[in-house]
Amino acid sequence: MFKRLPGDEARNLVSTTPDTAVVFRPAVVTTPAILTIVILTGRMLARLIRTIWRHPIATVIPAVLGALWYFYGWPLAASLSGTVVLALTSWAFLDRPSFARLIGYRLLAWWRLVWIYRRHWQPVMIVSGLGRHLRGRDYLPRLVKVTCTSWADVVTVRMLKGQAVKDWSDRTDHLAQGFGAKSCRVALSHAGRLRLTFPRSDPLASPLPALPIPQEPTVGPVEIGKREDGRPWRLKVHGTHVLVAGATGAGKGSIIWSVIRSLLPAVRAGLVELWALDPKLMELSYGRALFGSRYAATPEECADLLDEAVCVMQKRAARFAGLQRSHTPTVEDPFVLVVVDEVAFLTAYQSDRQLRQRISAALATLTTQGRAVGVGVLAALQDPRKEVMNIRNLFPDKIALRLDESEQVDMVLGDGARDRGALADHISPIPEIGAGVGYVRLETSPEPVRVRATYVSDHDIRAMADTYAPHGEAA
Missing domain, CATH: 3.30.980.40 (Threonyl-tRNA Synthetase; Chain A, domain 2)
Incomplete structure (x- = not known):
C-alpha cells in the first residue's frame, strides 16, 4: 500500500489507485564537517569584529587587564582596576x-x-x-x-x-x-x-511653581513650564495662534496665566497688549486689573472686543501692505494677544444666533489674517468636537491637556497623534499629578511633546495685578 521513494523519484510516479497514499523521503545532502567549522568560525569572527567596532571601550578594558595579568601578574591588574573604580566613584560624587x-x-x-x-x-x-x-x-x-x-x-x-x-x-x-x-x-x-x-x-509628576517674571521684556517664545526631557518649555505666541483643550480641572488656567506672567514686562514696555475675554467670569477675573479696558465678560462685550481687534488688524494690514510681510512689536504697533478663556461658550453654546455668528466670524478673521500683522489668539476650551469649535484647524499650535476620550486627542492634535504617544486621555485627574500636564504639537513639528505648565496661584495673580496693573486700575 505504501511505497517510500527518494525525493527526485516522486515526479515520475504514476498512480492508478487514487486512494493510495504515497510517502516519499526528500534527498538529504550531507555537509562536510570542515565546511561547517569554517562557517561557524567566520560567524564568530564577524560577531567579534562587530562587537569591537560597536563597543571599543568595553572590549579594550578587559583586554588590557587580561594582558597585564598575563605579563605582570594579578596584583598589578587588581591595583589598576581598583584605581579606575576609585577614580570613577570620585567623579560620580564630585560631578x-x-x-x-x-x-x-x-x-x-x-x-x-x-x-x-x-x-x-x-x-x-x-x-x-x-x-x-x-x-x-x-x-x-x-x-x-x-x-x-x-x-x-x-x-x-x-x-x-x-x-x-x-x-x-x-x-x-x-x-x-x-x-x-x-x-x-x-x-x-x-x-x-x-x-x-x-x-x-515621570519627571513631570510634581507640580511646578510659578516662574519668576522675566527681567527683560520679550514677546516670545515665552517660558511657561518644563518639557519631559528636562528642557524649558517655551511657547511661541507672537506670529501664531494657540488652542488649548482640556477637561475641567486639567490646568488650562496654568497655561493662560503662565503666558500672561511671562509677557508682563513687555506689557509695561508698551510692546504687548493683553485683551481678555472671560465669559465664565471665573479665570481671568482674578487679574482683571491687568487688562484695563480690554476686558470683556458678557457675550455682547466679547463680540464688541473681538470686532475692535478685527478693526485693529485690518488697519494694520492696510498700512503694512506692500511695505512688510511680518510684524515686529513696537510701541506704535504692539503685539495684541487676544485671550479667550472658554471659546465654546461664545461659538457653540451662545443662545443668540446672530451674536454667535458675529463672534465666530470675528474669530475666524483673526485666526486667518491676524498673525502677519501682530494679532494673536490664545483660546481655551473643554470640548474639542468639530460642531463645538469648527475653526480649530485655524490654530497652528495646539495643546492637549487631560481629555475624557481617546478620540478627542486626534481632534485636538491631528490624526495619528495618539498613536505616536500623545496619551492625553491617560493623564491623571488628580490635580497634584495631572494638572497642567499635556501634549503640545507645534506647526513646525508634527511629533507631540509631553510638557507641564507652571502653576500660577491666586496669590501670584494678585501680586501680578498689584505690580503691573495700569495706573489707576489696581484693585
Whole structure:
C-alpha cells in the first residue's frame, strides 16, 4: 500500500489507485564537517569584529587587564582596576551630571540592551505580530541601538521590509508591556528606522511653581513650564495662534496665566497688549486689573472686543501692505494677544444666533489674517468636537491637556497623534499629578511633546495685578 521513494523519484510516479497514499523521503545532502567549522568560525569572527567596532571601550578594558595579568601578574591588574573604580566613584560624587552623561547612561544603556531588550526581543516581536515565523525561520526587526536619558530608554529599530510606521504605532501597548514600561512612543527617525521611547520615570509628576517674571521684556517664545526631557518649555505666541483643550480641572488656567506672567514686562514696555475675554467670569477675573479696558465678560462685550481687534488688524494690514510681510512689536504697533478663556461658550453654546455668528466670524478673521500683522489668539476650551469649535484647524499650535476620550486627542492634535504617544486621555485627574500636564504639537513639528505648565496661584495673580496693573486700575 505504501511505497517510500527518494525525493527526485516522486515526479515520475504514476498512480492508478487514487486512494493510495504515497510517502516519499526528500534527498538529504550531507555537509562536510570542515565546511561547517569554517562557517561557524567566520560567524564568530564577524560577531567579534562587530562587537569591537560597536563597543571599543568595553572590549579594550578587559583586554588590557587580561594582558597585564598575563605579563605582570594579578596584583598589578587588581591595583589598576581598583584605581579606575576609585577614580570613577570620585567623579560620580564630585560631578554627577557629567559622569552620568559620559559614563553612567552609557553603562545603563548597555545593561538594558542586554538584560531587557535583546533578551526579550524575539518573543515580544513574534507575539505582538511585528515579527514573522515562516518555514521554521524567524524574521525579526533589527534592534540597532539603545540609548538612555535621565528619564527614558530610546531604542532605535530597523523595520522589516514592507512594514509601516502604523504597524508599530498600533502595537505600542504590546511593546510597553513586553519590555516592562508604562508606555511606548513611536517616531520615525530615518527611512526604514524607528525611534521607540520607553519612559522609566515621570519627571513631570510634581507640580511646578510659578516662574519668576522675566527681567527683560520679550514677546516670545515665552517660558511657561518644563518639557519631559528636562528642557524649558517655551511657547511661541507672537506670529501664531494657540488652542488649548482640556477637561475641567486639567490646568488650562496654568497655561493662560503662565503666558500672561511671562509677557508682563513687555506689557509695561508698551510692546504687548493683553485683551481678555472671560465669559465664565471665573479665570481671568482674578487679574482683571491687568487688562484695563480690554476686558470683556458678557457675550455682547466679547463680540464688541473681538470686532475692535478685527478693526485693529485690518488697519494694520492696510498700512503694512506692500511695505512688510511680518510684524515686529513696537510701541506704535504692539503685539495684541487676544485671550479667550472658554471659546465654546461664545461659538457653540451662545443662545443668540446672530451674536454667535458675529463672534465666530470675528474669530475666524483673526485666526486667518491676524498673525502677519501682530494679532494673536490664545483660546481655551473643554470640548474639542468639530460642531463645538469648527475653526480649530485655524490654530497652528495646539495643546492637549487631560481629555475624557481617546478620540478627542486626534481632534485636538491631528490624526495619528495618539498613536505616536500623545496619551492625553491617560493623564491623571488628580490635580497634584495631572494638572497642567499635556501634549503640545507645534506647526513646525508634527511629533507631540509631553510638557507641564507652571502653576500660577491666586496669590501670584494678585501680586501680578498689584505690580503691573495700569495706573489707576489696581484693585
